[in-house]
Amino acid sequence: MNKNYTNSEEELDKKLKERYLNHSMEPEAAMWSEISGRMAERKLLVVQKRIRIFKVFSILLGIGFLSLLVNNLFLSKEGVVGISKAEDVLMTDSVDDQEAQLTGVIVPKGQLKGVALERGDEDPVSKTNTNVIKSSTLQPDDKQRVLEFVQEKEGGLQASFEEIPYLSRLGNISDLTNSVFSGLDRLSGLAEDMDMESQSHVLADTIQYDIADSHKVRGKWFFEGFGAPGLSYRSLSTNKDFSRNSGYNKSYFNSRESAELAWSVGGSIGYRMNSTLTLKSGIFISTHPLSFRTGGEFLIKLSDSQYKLYTSSGETTITLAGPGEIPEETVLKSSIILNYLSVPLMLEYRLFGNTSVSLGLNLEHLTSQHLNWESTEESINGEEKFNGISGLKSNTIGFSLGLLQEQTIFEHTAVILNPTFMSHLRPLSNTSPVHSYPNSFRLRIGVRRYF
Amino acid sequence: MSGEADHKKLIYKCVKGDSKARKELYDLFAPGFLSLCHRYAKSPEDARDVFQEGFIKIFENLHSLKDPRALPGWMKRIFVNEALKMIGKNSAHMMVDLSGSNYPITSQYDVIDQLEVGEITAIITRLPDKMRITFNMYAIEGYSHAEIAGALGISVGTSKSNLHDARRYIQRELEKMRSIKKNHCV
Numbered sequence: 001m002n003k004n005y006t007n008s009e010e011e012l013d014k015k016l017k018e019r020y021l022n023h024s025m026e027p028e029a030a031m032w033s034e035i036s037g038r039m040a041e042r043k044l045l046v047v048q049k050r051i052r053i054f055k056v057f058s059i060l061l062g063i064g065f066l067s068l069l070v071n072n073l074f075l076s077k078e079g080v081v082g083i084s085k086a087e088d089v090l091m092t093d094s095v096d097d098q099e100a101q102l103t104g105v106i107v108p109k110g111q112l113k114g115v116a117l118e119r120g121d122e123d124p125v126s127k128t129n130t131n132v133i134k135s136s137t138l139q140p141d142d143k144q145r146v147l148e149f150v151q152e153k154e155g156g157l158q159a160s161f162e163e164i165p166y167l168s169r170l171g172n173i174s175d176l177t178n179s180v181f182s183g184l185d186r187l188s189g190l191a192e193d194m195d196m197e198s199q200s201h202v203l204a205d206t207i208q209y210d211i212a213d214s215h216k217v218r219g220k221w222f223f224e225g226f227g228a229p230g231l232s233y234r235s236l237s238t239n240k241d242f243s244r245n246s247g248y249n250k251s252y253f254n255s256r257e258s259a260e261l262a263w264s265v266g267g268s269i270g271y272r273m274n275s276t277l278t279l280k281s282g283i284f285i286s287t288h289p290l291s292f293r294t295g296g297e298f299l300i301k302l303s304d305s306q307y308k309l310y311t312s313s314g315e316t317t318i319t320l321a322g323p324g325e326i327p328e329e330t331v332l333k334s335s336i337i338l339n340y341l342s343v344p345l346m347l348e349y350r351l352f353g354n355t356s357v358s359l360g361l362n363l364e365h366l367t368s369q370h371l372n373w374e375s376t377e378e379s380i381n382g383e384e385k386f387n388g389i390s391g392l393k394s395n396t397i398g399f400s401l402g403l404l405q406e407q408t409i410f411e412h413t414a415v416i417l418n419p420t421f422m423s424h425l426r427p428l429s430n431t432s433p434v435h436s437y438p439n440s441f442r443l444r445i446g447v448r449r450y451f
Numbered sequence: 452m453s454g455e456a457d458h459k460k461l462i463y464k465c466v467k468g469d470s471k472a473r474k475e476l477y478d479l480f481a482p483g484f485l486s487l488c489h490r491y492a493k494s495p496e497d498a499r500d501v502f503q504e505g506f507i508k509i510f511e512n513l514h515s516l517k518d519p520r521a522l523p524g525w526m527k528r529i530f531v532n533e534a535l536k537m538i539g540k541n542s543a544h545m546m547v548d549l550s551g552s553n554y555p556i557t558s559q560y561d562v563i564d565q566l567e568v569g570e571i572t573a574i575i576t577r578l579p580d581k582m583r584i585t586f587n588m589y590a591i592e593g594y595s596h597a598e599i600a601g602a603l604g605i606s607v608g609t610s611k612s613n614l615h616d617a618r619r620y621i622q623r624e625l626e627k628m629r630s631i632k633k634n635h636c637v
Contacts, residue, residue: 024482
């Protein structure tokens with residue numbers, strides 16, 4: 001009985017499944033228009049959301065950047081240390097003097113912020129030259145130096161400095177004050193153990209290091225690679241050569257065009273001319289997108305399927321799917337993307353610490369242009385052809401202005417953070433209804449390698 | 452093989468945002484899935500919403516589909532998920548009397564062949580939400596009770612019980628229809 005019962009249920013399922021297997025219902029014609037319309041709306045919302053996220057991200061990054069700057073300034077002022085005294089100390093030619101002077105260095109408590117010393121490993125080959133004192137002495141002054149090591153040499157002591165990594169200086173340096181005393185006590189004791197007589201002296205050439213000549217350590221040349229997300233827009237001015245009665249004025253375009261996310265990527269080779277000035281050049285590719293939204297009434301019909309469209313960048317003709325009238329309520333959303341290959345010539349001026357201001361000119365070559373568009377009128381969303389914006393200048397010139405923060409991460413290697421404003425100095429076209437100057441804010445993030 | 456290659460090409464174009472290809476994909480699958488939406492939804496309006504939302508999800512997530520051969524199954528899962536979401540939104544249940552019918556539980560299903568699919572769908576859509584979903588997922592789509600329980604947030608036992616009640620209701624309704632048809636013929 002039970003078996004029959006189960007069989008009956010299975011039969012019901014099977015019968016119903018069979019009926020539904022090849023069953024289909026033809027959707028209403030309007031259904032697809034609704035789906036594509038909703039997708040276009042969502043796409044727009046996604047772009048707007050991304051722009052909002054980018055803005056928040058930029059603000060946070062800006063705050064972070066400013067915090068770093070403030071911190072840098074604060075620490076630089078607080079940590080003024082008599083470096084010259086330290087040099088004097090180490091350049092003395094007597095161990096006894098050195099002991100005395102080394103002790104003397106730390107007397108003005110609060111000036112020398114921190115020293116952490118430890119005894120180094122013995123050199124198994126030359127036992128006499130093995131007493132190395134490795135240290136990470138912090139001298140958080142403007143000159144940013146670290147006492148890398150003090151080493152017994154034949155006939156004297158050798159000291160060497162390295163530049164302080166920026167982040168090290170952000171630590172709670174005052175906590176190290178105690179280790180300054182203990183560390184230097186150990187150094188004094190060690191110097192006695194070394195049994196260095198009055199002929200001892202410090203090799204002066206190794207301690208003549210100064211941040212002003214930091215390229216001796218970092219190298220004069222560097223290569224950097226960077227990527228830069230950004231936000232692209234444009235500024236407009238009236239083109240007096242274009243008919244004033246056309247209606248295609250600044251307010252027309254300002255109400256229809258909006259910023260778009262942009263990116264650029266490239267590399268540069270730089271040369272440090274001195275401690276403050278750096279010259280660099282390279283090559284990068286960048287996009288200048290701009291979103292455009294207009295109504296069907298602004299599409300000027302040229303032939304059955306060809307329409308003229310004015311953008312702030314210039315006029316273009318587009319071939320739409322199939323002949324026929326485009327309803328006025330049709331909304332055309334598009335994204336005009338101009339791609340450039342740029343050769344910059346930049347000058348960096350070091351303001352303080354690791355912060356520089358960068359200023360440069362870019363020779364820009366238009367490599368390609370694209371128009372991606374979508375319409376609320378589904379019938380014209382099929383075949384499409386973009387014939388390019390006419391009258392665009394192939395080559396132009398732009399400028400860039402930015403702040404550059406350099407952060408040493410490894411020896412000879414630094415990360416750069418370079419918020420930059422870029423703009424064209426010449427309009428995109430002389431034949432467009434308005435003069436359009438593409439501009440963008442980009443956040444260059446890259447790596448710099450000195451060699 | 453050729454169909455599979457065509458699907459692959461079509462998917463690729465859809466992912467690239469080709470509106471013509473999207474329309475082609477829609478034309479290919481819309482009739483079948485509209486039928487599914489009507490079976491799962493409580494009303495034609497809900498079915499329309501599930502159908503539209505399902506296709507939007509499909510186009511938005513098509514890039515994540517690794518195997519083109521899995522396209523129909525993948526699309527079906529999306530529509531079923533959308534139907535489940537719709538139930539979550541319209542949580543107010545319509546009370547249906549499942550036991551009050553005087554008609555006996557039939558085991559003669561010849562009436563199924565005599566009925567229009569729309570009439571069968573009308574019987575199924577009169578079922579309470581979870582019972583309807585359970586029946587559709589198990590009997591028509593072939594999901595297991597464990598899968599249904601996971602999707603609906605119920606126990607396997609409840610899923611089995613839902614299915615049992617749904618079948619009883621459908622069997623009574625089919626008997627009712629059989630009797631009406633019989634009288635009609637007489």
